[in-house]
Amino acid sequence: MLDPQIIFAGVLNGLLAGGIYVLVAVGLTLIYGVLHIINFAHGSLLMLAMYAVFWLWRLVGVDPYVALPVVTAGAFIFGFVLYRLVIGRFSHGRDENVLLITLGLSIVFDNAALLFFGGETQTIDVPYAGSFVQLGAAFLPLPKLISFGASLLICVILGLYMAKSDTGKAIRAVAKERQGARLVGIDVDNIFAISYGIGIACLGAAACLLMPTFYVTPTSGNAFVLVAFTIVVLGGMGSFIGAAVGGFIIGITEALGGLFLGEQLGQIGISLIFILILLLKPTGLFGSKA
Amino acid sequence: MLEVRELSKSFGGLKAVDQASLDVRQGEIVGLIGPNGAGKTTLFASIAGFHTPDAGRVVFNGQDITGLPPHRICTAGMVRTFQITQPFAKISVRENIMVGTYLHTADRKVAEHEAEAVAGMVGMAGQLDQMGADLTVAGRKRLELARALATGPRLLLLDEVMAGLNPTEITEIVQVIRDIRDSGITILLIEHVMQAVTSLAERVYVLNQGRMIAEGTPAAIADDPQVVEAYLGHGAAKVLRA
Amino acid sequence: MSRQAVLCAVGLGIAVIYPLLAPNYLINVGMMVFFVAFIGQSWNIAGGFAGQTSFGHVVFFGTGAYTSTILQVTYGWNPWLAWPAAMLAGGIVGWIIAFLSFRAGLRGSYFALITLAFAEVFRILANSVPFTRGGLGMLIKADQRPINFQFKDPIWIYYIALALCMISLLIAWRLTRNRFGARLVAIRENEDAARALGIDVFAEKVKVLTLSGAMCAAGGTFYAQKYLYIDPSIAFGVDKSVEMLLVSMVGGAGTIFGPLIGSVALTVINEVTRWLASVVPALKNVQPLSLVVYGIMLVLIVARLPDGLMGLFRRKPRHA
Numbered sequence: 001m002l003d004p005q006i007i008f009a010g011v012l013n014g015l016l017a018g019g020i021y022v023l024v025a026v027g028l029t030l031i032y033g034v035l036h037i038i039n040f041a042h043g044s045l046l047m048l049a050m051y052a053v054f055w056l057w058r059l060v061g062v063d064p065y066v067a068l069p070v071v072t073a074g075a076f077i078f079g080f081v082l083y084r085l086v087i088g089r090f091s092h093g094r095d096e097n098v099l100l101i102t103l104g105l106s107i108v109f110d111n112a113a114l115l116f117f118g119g120e121t122q123t124i125d126v127p128y129a130g131s132f133v134q135l136g137a138a139f140l141p142l143p144k145l146i147s148f149g150a151s152l153l154i155c156v157i158l159g160l161y162m163a164k165s166d167t168g169k170a171i172r173a174v175a176k177e178r179q180g181a182r183l184v185g186i187d188v189d190n191i192f193a194i195s196y197g198i199g200i201a202c203l204g205a206a207a208c209l210l211m212p213t214f215y216v217t218p219t220s221g222n223a224f225v226l227v228a229f230t231i232v233v234l235g236g237m238g239s240f241i242g243a244a245v246g247g248f249i250i251g252i253t254e255a256l257g258g259l260f261l262g263e264q265l266g267q268i269g270i271s272l273i274f275i276l277i278l279l280l281k282p283t284g285l286f287g288s289k290a
Numbered sequence: 291m292l293e294v295r296e297l298s299k300s301f302g303g304l305k306a307v308d309q310a311s312l313d314v315r316q317g318e319i320v321g322l323i324g325p326n327g328a329g330k331t332t333l334f335a336s337i338a339g340f341h342t343p344d345a346g347r348v349v350f351n352g353q354d355i356t357g358l359p360p361h362r363i364c365t366a367g368m369v370r371t372f373q374i375t376q377p378f379a380k381i382s383v384r385e386n387i388m389v390g391t392y393l394h395t396a397d398r399k400v401a402e403h404e405a406e407a408v409a410g411m412v413g414m415a416g417q418l419d420q421m422g423a424d425l426t427v428a429g430r431k432r433l434e435l436a437r438a439l440a441t442g443p444r445l446l447l448l449d450e451v452m453a454g455l456n457p458t459e460i461t462e463i464v465q466v467i468r469d470i471r472d473s474g475i476t477i478l479l480i481e482h483v484m485q486a487v488t489s490l491a492e493r494v495y496v497l498n499q500g501r502m503i504a505e506g507t508p509a510a511i512a513d514d515p516q517v518v519e520a521y522l523g524h525g526a527a528k529v530l531r532a
Numbered sequence: 533m534s535r536q537a538v539l540c541a542v543g544l545g546i547a548v549i550y551p552l553l554a555p556n557y558l559i560n561v562g563m564m565v566f567f568v569a570f571i572g573q574s575w576n577i578a579g580g581f582a583g584q585t586s587f588g589h590v591v592f593f594g595t596g597a598y599t600s601t602i603l604q605v606t607y608g609w610n611p612w613l614a615w616p617a618a619m620l621a622g623g624i625v626g627w628i629i630a631f632l633s634f635r636a637g638l639r640g641s642y643f644a645l646i647t648l649a650f651a652e653v654f655r656i657l658a659n660s661v662p663f664t665r666g667g668l669g670m671l672i673k674a675d676q677r678p679i680n681f682q683f684k685d686p687i688w689i690y691y692i693a694l695a696l697c698m699i700s701l702l703i704a705w706r707l708t709r710n711r712f713g714a715r716l717v718a719i720r721e722n723e724d725a726a727r728a729l730g731i732d733v734f735a736e737k738v739k740v741l742t743l744s745g746a747m748c749a750a751g752g753t754f755y756a757q758k759y760l761y762i763d764p765s766i767a768f769g770v771d772k773s774v775e776m777l778l779v780s781m782v783g784g785a786g787t788i789f790g791p792l793i794g795s796v797a798l799t800v801i802n803e804v805t806r807w808l809a810s811v812v813p814a815l816k817n818v819q820p821l822s823l824v825v826y827g828i829m830l831v832l833i834v835a836r837l838p839d840g841l842m843g844l845f846r847r848k849p850r851h852a
Contacts, residue, residue, distance in 0.1 A: 038641045090835030096585065099641045100781065100834045103587070107774060107827030111820035118817065222770055226652060229645055264667070265660040271652045278646050279636040338728070364730035372728070378721035389718045392711045393730040401711070422721075441730055 009138035010255045016140065018251020019148035020209050024224065025231035025243035026155060027202030033238030034175040034195040037087070037095065040102035043225030044109035045200055049075050049207035050216040051113060054122050057211070064124060065146065068208040075204025080197035088192060106221060113218040123215045147209035154205050158198075159240065171195055175238070227254075230274040236287020245285060291316045291476050292337075292368070292445055297346030298500075299329075299336045306332040308500035309346065314445065319467070319477045321491030321508070323484075325521050329500040330480045331373055334447050338370040339363040351444065365393065367444035371437075371451060373480070375430035377422035383409065384418040386433055390440025405440060411473075412436045412466050427454040431463065439470065446470065448479040452486050464489055496520065547694055551687045563690040565792075565799045566697035567754065568779055572791030573700035574747035575776035580785030581707055582740045583720025585640070588647030589748060589776050591629070591654050592622045594767030596749025597756040601670050602663060611672075611681035615753045622749020623742045630741035634734050639723075648773070655768030669763025672756065681757045689758055696754065697792065700747065704788040716740055720786070748776075782829050784842025793841050801825050 024046060031039045052071055056062045062070075086105065091098040131142035162168035173181040174191045182188050231250050235242025250270060257266030277284060292314040299307040306329045314320045322330050336343045339360040348356045355363050360370075378386045387405035388398075395401050409415050412432045417425070425433060431451050438446055448467070452460050464486055471477055481487045487494060488508040496504040496511060498520040504511055511517050547566075551559045571593060579585045599621040600614035609617070633646050658664045676682045683689055707713030715736050718726040727733050756762050775798070783794025805822040808815050837843050 038645075086831065090831060096640055097834050099585070099644060101831050103774075103777075104827045104830035104834065107778075107830065108824050111823040111827065114820040115818065115824060226649065230649075233645075262660075265656060268653060268656040268660075271649045271656065274649045275646060275653070278638060278642060278649075279632055282636065282638070282642065340724070340727075359732075360727040361730050361732045364728060369730070370728055372725065376722045376725035378718055378725065380721060381717060385714065385717075389714055389726065389731070390729050392714055396711045398709055398711070401714075437725075437729060 003137075005137035007256070007259065008136060010259045011252055012135065012138045012140060013144070014252035014255025015248060016144040016148045016251070017254065018248040019151045020206055020247075021227065021231055021251050022244050022247030023151045023154060023202050023206040023209070024228050025235065025247050026158065026240060027199035027206075028228050029232045029235065029238055029240065029243045030202070031196055031199040032232065034171055035192050037091070037098040038102070038229075039196075039199065040099055040225065041105040041109065042102075042199075042203070042228050043223070044106035044113075044221035045075075045079070046203045046207060046224050046228075047113060047216060047218065047221035048109055049200075049204045050211055050214075050220065051117055051122070052204075053207045053211045054124060054216055057124050058122075063126060064208045064211045065150070068150070068205060071208050072201045072204040075207075076197040076201035078197075079200025079203075080193050082200070083193045083196035087196070088189065106225070110218055110221050113221075117218065119218060121215045121217045124211045126212050129212060141213055143212035147212065150209055151206070154202075155244065158202070167191075167194060171198075226274065227270055230270050230277075232284075233282070234273060234277050234284050236284030238288070239284070239286040242284055242286035291351060292478065293347075293349040294333075294337060295347045295349070297333065297336055297343045297348065299332055299341055299343050305500050307336060307343075307497075310497065310500070310502045311346075312495050312502065312505075314476060314478050316476055317471070317474075318492055319471050319479065319490050321487045321494040322478060322480045322497060323482070323487060323494055323511075324497035327499075328497040328520075330497050331449055332500075333497065334370055334449055334480060338368060338447055340370075364441055364443075367442075368447065369438045369441050369443040369445075370447035371434040371449050373449040373453065375427075375434050377425060377430050377433050379421070379423035381422060382418065383414060383420050383422065383425070383429075383433060383436075386422050387436050387440045390437045391442075393441045408436050408440045411439065411469065413462065428456075428459045431455065432466075435463075435466070439475075443475060445476045445478065448477060448481075450480050450482060452481060452483040460486060544698070548691075551690045556686055559686045559690050561799060561803065563686065563693045563758075565795050566690075566693040567751065568775060568798065569792040569795040570693065570696040570700045570754075571748055571751035571772070572776050572779035572783070572795055573697075573704055574744050574751065576780040576785060576787075576791050577704065577707065577716075577747070578740050578744040579777065580780050580787070580790065581704075581713060581720065582716035582737065583786075584737060584741065585644045585777075586647040586773075587644040587777070588649070588651030588770075588773055589744075590768055590770065590772040591647065591651040592626055592745040592748035593752040593755070593772050593776075594651075594654055594658065594762075594764075595625045595745075596622045596752025597762045597767045598658065598664055598670075598752075599749070600753040601672060601756045601762055605670055605672060606663065610679070611753070611757055612679075615681070615750065618753040619746040619750045622752070623746035625749075626741040626743070626745020627738060629745075630738040634737050648770075651768055651770070651773060655764050658764035658768055664764070667764060669761055669766070672760040674760055682760070692754065696750065701788060701792070703743075703747070708788060712736070712739070717786070778826055778830060780840075782826065782833055782840055784840030787839070787842040790840055790842050797829075797841060798822070798826060 028039060028042050031037060049071060053064050053067055056067050057064060087098065087101060090101055126143065128142050132139045133142060133145055162172060170186050170191055173186060174188055178188060227250060231246035232243060234249060235246030253269045253273065257269035294310065294312045296309045296311055297307055298305065298309050310333055324330055332341065335341045337348050339358050342357045347354060350366060350368055353366065355366060378389065384405055387408055388401045391401040391404040406418060409418055412435050414432050414436055417429060422433065435451060452463060455463065460483060467477060467490055491508055494506065494508050494511045495502060496517050503516050503520060504514045550562055575589050596618040600611060600618040603609040603614040603617055604611050629647065629650055633643055638646055659667050664670065676684045707716065715731050718731060719733055719736060723733055779794030779798055780791045782797060783792065784790030801822045805818055809818045833840055
């Protein structure tokens with residue numbers, strides 16, 4: 001039915017997309033692993049970051065890749081402040097509350113974007129968008145390759161940071177044993193805010209990597225949130241390796257789904273995976289607690 | 291009434307309960323004691339259906355209830371309370387107890403009257419309109435007791451119902467428990483408060499590190515060197531006797 | 533008669549007389565208030581009373597809408613007969629989702645997310661399968677006679693919406709006074725304690741989702757008959773899920789009148805922004821502002837006023 005060459009190309013493209021998904025998922029799983037909260041605003045925040053990248057390009061002429069350090073830093077600050085002012089303060093530490101608060105935030109963000117930016121789809125035109133690298137029968141868009149490489153690089157940097165830096169160690173301590181961390185003098189509330197900030201910073205970076213080949217509308221948040229959660233649940237809540245593996249699996253699933261079932265129906269693969277994982281193995285591939 | 295045979299339950303690699311056996315006869319008050327972490331609550335939970343035992347049997351009134359879900363065991367006539375109280379926070383004491391009385395009636399008025407009667411039995415008649423979340427520790431313990439009573443059990447499993455109570459409150463609850471037994475309900479209780487155990491229990495089982503190490507009257511237990519060692523450490527019995 | 537009963541009677545009286553005096557536009561607004569209150573109550577029964585928060589409740593709405601529309605348009609059924617069929621379909625979907633999810637032991641946030649995924653699956657399917665006409669949507673032929681569940685005068689649709697809302701209030705009121713409702717609240721407050729007291733938690737949860745699904749599906753049919761058009765994004769889009777959840781949470785989850793109050797609040801905010809948009813040319817597209825406001829309200833309610841707007845009316849002090 002389908003030429004193996006086409007499937008090969010599809011898998012490769014899916015792998016590339018997956019690389020960026022990993023970055024989105026890593027942020028989400030970090031937030032869950034450390035704060036034990038399900039950040040339902042993750043998709044909406046990605047959407048806001050993507051708009052930030054777009055407006056930087058449209059108004060100031062900054063190339064999205066060049067903007068990466070700025071947007072990532074800005075996203076970190078935004079996430080840090082958002083946690084301090086709203087999420088941390090209002091959730092009273094209860095899981096149900098946080099879900100509803102982050103839902104409320106996503107509603108605010110989605111509709112604020114609609115209000116201020118309008119409903120049109122926005123894209124970025126970079127000069128190298130049309131360039132391709134050929135690998136066999138697969139034509140891989142250059143920006144996608146760059147994004148893929150950058151995403152992996154960022155993940156490695158993040159991993160090193162978590163392993164070697166003092167803050168990174170503190171974060172891992174809090175993730176493992178909250179009370180114990182408090183007892184040895186770690187400012188747990190600050191770590192929470194920092195972790196949330198890092199999670200959102202990942203979104204900032206992902207936004208820069210997505211915009212060259214993607215588009216943004218106010219409803220993008222909704223589309224991404226289920227993908228992000230599927231990856232994290234598939235990989236296992238709180239597991240970095242899980243987020244990476246999950247990201248690639250979902251990227252490929254999406255690509256193959258689109259190939260075999262068409263653009264519309266292809267999306268169903270992700271939701272079905274999500275349902276099946278939750279029903280059959282809620283801890284995911286690499287997760288520990290249910 | 292209750293026969294537990296060779297019940298074992300492990301979590302991961304840890305054997306929380308190791309081939310424990312006990313009997314409770316109708317009309318008795320039986321105590322289950324042991325140092326912290328001995329596995330008493332796990333044993334309760336396994337008997338009452340909250341954990342499925344890895345091995346062993348639980349027979350209640352001639353019926354094998356091993357591994358049945360908690361709500362079925364409750365309808366069969368055995369109900370447990372929780373060591374850490376679990377009140378229904380956002381509803382009143384009356385409504386809390388009604389959840390129990392609803393087990394045997396679907397009529398709201400009947401459930402309400404019975405709940406008020408049960409509240410009277412445990413001394414909560416004046417608190418019927420208080421919210422579950424607003425109760426003191428003693429109040430929550432009583433509520434825990436009242437709710438369990440409300441289901442009309444034959445056997446009541448009480449998990450550290452005295453914990454956190456002051457001496458006056460303990461004396462009151464001891465009397466309430468005695469009244470409950472006198473009304474025809476059999477009781478198996480986990481307790482740390484020795485005063486309560488000695489004044490209430492006719493027989494006592496001692497659990498240590500998951501294993502049953504002694505059984506007998508409270509007086510006999512207190513003299514048992516194995517029991518002393520379990521609580522005070524290795525060699526303590528010899529030291530005490532010297 | 534108690535004070536509350538008097539208030540209800542007065543409210544009902546006003547609601548009945550209202551469309552006789554109001555212009556058509558406002559009749560429609562009123563209809564929307566009661567309709568949203570109705571589907572909001574369907575969410576409230578499962579989410580507010582039983583504590584099973586669902587993020588994908590629209591799945592039942594869309595099931596109802598498509599079932600009755602397909603039966604009508606493709607198979608020639610009379611819509612009044614298709615309506616109970618739609619409710620049955622909604623109940624079945626509710627049963628299936630509940631059975632699968634609770635069998636797997638899903639609770640809290642995981643349950644919320646899986647309902648979202650189910651809704652998305654239904655949406656994608658509706659977009660792709662032939663018998664729903666895919667993304668084109670389905671049109672019901674306009675034939676405005678009561679036998680077709682279509683009315684020339686908006687006042688009748690208003691009264692039906694009012695009746696649905698009254699029925700939902702009645703259901704909620706019954707739940708505050710019967711054993712089923714007491715059990716749902718116990719499950720919400722503490723599942724393990726409920727279990728220990730003899731409640732078959734799984735069975736009760738499945739029951740409430742089935743009831744909720746049937747109710748919500750009834751709303752779907754009503755909506756389809758009012759607008760004579762549905763498509764996958766209307767029927768299964770996330771907006772309705774959010775709306776049902778919002779009006780219940782903001783109005784007061786687990787209360788009888790919460791969804792109605794929330795619906796009134798949402799409608800007021802909606803109409804104010806709509807008026808602003810029409811009056812101030814620069815604010816032409818200010819409609820999303822109402823949802824921004826509502827989202828902020830949700831955050832504040834969860835943070836500060838857990839009983840919702842109803843919490844402002846309660847005389848009995850709730851635990852803080």
